[in-house]
């Protein structure tokens with residue numbers, strides 16, 4: 108199963124492609140699962156329209172690729188409280204910027220995350236730096252709060268390269284049993300890096316626990 112759960116469309120201020128273009132690009136690269144995951148702060152009051160649009164795409168492309176509806180939620184500052192109430196209409200959320208110095212407090216985030224009914228994960232987050240900052244083992248935290256961790260291949264986040272070359276960290280992730288996802292963080296399909304996506308998917312398989320969506324979605 109090849110997944111890419113982090114793609115931005117024109118629903119995001121920085122996305123250049125429609126959902127359909129993102130999905131057709133994923134089909135052209137033989138992906139099995141593609142996730143649309145636009146910025147919450149861009150989608151805003153169009154959230155219902157956004158979810159309906161991605162659901163229509165899911166039906167339109169059924170049998171060719173599985174289309175998941177996600178939302179990327181910035182934790183700097185913390186987003187509006189109404190979000191958990193729509194979470195049952197989403198397949199997943201990606202929370203970003205928890206590792207930023209201006210990010211939401213981890214403990215407050217963990218309490219808030221409990222309100223979300225969909226799958227939830229951390230986008231492009233250096234969990235090892237969070238472990239050091241809070242003096243705890245983030246792998247255990249993610250496991251016990253049922254939060255997945257994204258391997259973000261965009262090249263914008265150094266933790267990815269460190270993870271690729273650090274045997275100790277990879278072993279710790281494998282032993283922890285946390286769930287992993289892969290994200291390209293695509294904003295423009297002309298920059299799509301197919302081989303990096305496939306390599307990262309292979310790594311997640313090797314480490315043992317890629318995210319699985321239930322059948323019928």
Ligand SMILES: [Zn+2]
Pocket residue numbers: 113115179292
């Ligand atoms: Zn993103």
